[in-house]
Amino acid sequence: MTALLELERVSKTYELERRLVPRLLGLRKPLAAVQDVSLRVERGAVLGLVGESGCGKSTLAQIIMRLEPATSGAVRFDGTDITALEGRALQPFRRRLQMVFQDSTASLNPRKTVRRVLGESLDLAGVAAAERAAAIGDLLEQVGLDRSFASRYPHQLSGGQRQRVAIARALAMRPELLVADEPVSSLDVSLQAQILRLLIELRRRLGLTMIFISHDLGLVHHLCSDVAVMQAGQIVEYGVPADVLRNPQHDYTRKLLAAVPRGPEVAA
């Protein structure tokens, strides 16, 4: 059974030298954001991608989503190599992978109502105009929002509500793979679990495969079936959370775990 997503030796190098003359002379300043990453994500899995800022996890997400081209390596979705696909050829795949961004304020166009945002999504997913209104209502219900929210603008919503709309937008395309980039870091602790539980519930109901990017090891421990730890563009450790988090093999993983603040020693 082919894995839903397969990354084979994916690398991404950014060219920092922007000036014309040095470039013509061949003087370059490369920055390797992702180095030689290989991964398999099976259907139904929840992969946790952990690392600190600058480790390349967000860049990797962008490569998976084909928002950025990889410099080398292959990205295979459901067996098909999508690394080099562009435009029309890429279109049928676009729908099947969707992403929820970290900052819900930035991921929603401030000048568009919820209705318009979801409507556009549905339109590109091929839903006929006549059925769109009903579909929008259904989507909102699915993410736990009242149907009346359709007429609101992003700034009229709370952070948690915005994030739900972002999830609804992604779901409108009926994806098979959902990449969530720090979906709850900007939310209050008492709300984080609401969104997380929503994602888990949706995964169960819709059969989604998920990649969950986070810096919070606690979340990964509770939600993920697999964990990949990234440092400086490379995956330094991979396994099931129980193994990786209890018996870290790599120095960096150990360092991360040691830095997680624990509550005080309490006599219960």
Added chain:
Amino acid sequence: MALLEIDNLHIGYPVDGGTVELVRGLSFAMEAGDAVGLVGESGSGKSQTALAILRLLRPPVRILKGSIRFDGQDLAQADERTMRSLRGSMISMVFQDALSGLNPAFTIGTQLTDVITAHRRVGRAEARTIAIEALGMVGIREPEQRLRQYPHQFSGGMRQRVLIAMAIACRPRLLIADEPTTALDVTVQAQIVALLKELRDRLGLALLFITHNLDLMSQVCDRAIVLYGGMLMEEAPVTALFGSPRQPYTRALLSCVPRLSDPPGKITSIDGSPPVAGRLGPGCPFVPRCSLRIEQCDMRPPERANAMRRVACWRAET
């Protein structure tokens, strides 16, 4: 006499037809050398409290009622001149966003020495020495060279250290840290928190640590105050708070934190959403989300206190 004594503090701003209150009757005290954590989520009023102590509230937000006594002097009534002499020297603050806390156009040496010369009667040469010492104390290597550098040449964690150095350069008696690590990576967070702890031990300053991260706060504070909807919910020594939280909100909040030590798959949240200032009734702000609520809760709960802790709840027995 307590170092800092806040009594019945109300902070808010006027709107058509009334006032929106962000902090509603907060009282607490700190002794010299205390390390107190002020914990809360959005809408709790924790940052406003910190800004109020230093009288840095942005108009139209202002102190509506109450007193803030520092060494006996009521800061709520003090004039700007008095406040200027206190800020940076007696009471210092470290903000969350280290990038905007430093002026990108000047070297950190200039900014550090500016703070020092503003409050201590020393020449530039001696100020420089003090600055180097302060940088050394916060763990910045090769401080003499670093003085000549600009903020953008420092990493996020280093910038935060510089801000802390600026805050302690004049040996304040109270250091307020408002979410100093929120924008930083986990490993850097741990370092900064350890640094704060060390500085507190070394310099004997009182520390008011404001955060939404309970576990982080517990690494450096002895006592914690939990705020919600502008009101105090619970105040207790950290071990007591974690071990036996008495207030329903505190209990719920603690259970929400996903811990590595818990068996996997358990994630708890609190139904409903955080309170919106201005839309709160007279009762306990947690009422809409509390599983223990009773009719009495529509009236503001009293603070039940014993020697060690305070709980604001009709249903708490201390």
Added chain:
Amino acid sequence: MKALWRRPEAAIGLVLVLTACLVALLAPWIAPYDPLAVDLGRKLMPPSAQHWMGTDQTGRDIFSRIVWGARPSLTVGILAVTIGALGGIAIGLTAGYVRGLWEQVSMRAMDGLASIPMLIWAIAVVGIVGVGPVKIGPWNLPNETKVILLVGLLYIPPLARVTYGGALSESRADYVSARRMQGAGRLAIMFGDVLPNCLSPVIVQATLLVAVGIVVEASLSFVGLGVEPPNPSWGGMLSDARKYIFSGEWWTYVFPGLAISLSVIGFNLLGDALREILDPRRAAGISVVA
């Protein structure tokens, strides 16, 4: 709209601008006399009940000439800005979104174009090409057309730059990535998502450039390269009034001068007010972080 009324400067600006526009539009119905009607028997008469602003050196009613003179001033200002906006937005938007070689080339070209001084450019070109009507097919367009085209061309760089700045930052926003992820087309994203979010500073800039346009037109007419006499224009009227500055016929230059000043002030005030109102921070309301 409500926000406009709260600030007195904004209200004043709006009133001045609207007045100027209405006067220009309704000139044929507002002007009591034919602006070209010469009456040498009534020359240089001070303001009176029959001639509210007096008459000029050939007996023409100044008030009527002021009213009709609003047309060239405003048409040049507004049309030039329109040309600049169409060109500038197209260039700035594509440069900021698509980037790459086009970005480098177009922005350098804008820099080059921006370095040309406006008045000297206009005077030089019209001076060389000559004053006179422009023949395009069956139509005979007045001399101002040249001014509109010249000024419009030089308006492209500032408007392109402002659009470019906005497009550059908005293109990086997550909501644009989200649209790309859905498979939306480039044009749809550029015009549907990016452009609406970078229009505010463009609108402000455009308003201020209208004011500049009014002054440029007046300056050109003053030196005889703008509106051809005897057609009325504020700059031309000032030029005619030069002889009378010291001889006491104040109404010949005060009124045209006021017309120019007030319309320029009006557009400037409006532009400043728009800048305040369209500031995105206001859209979010007071955000008080607790």
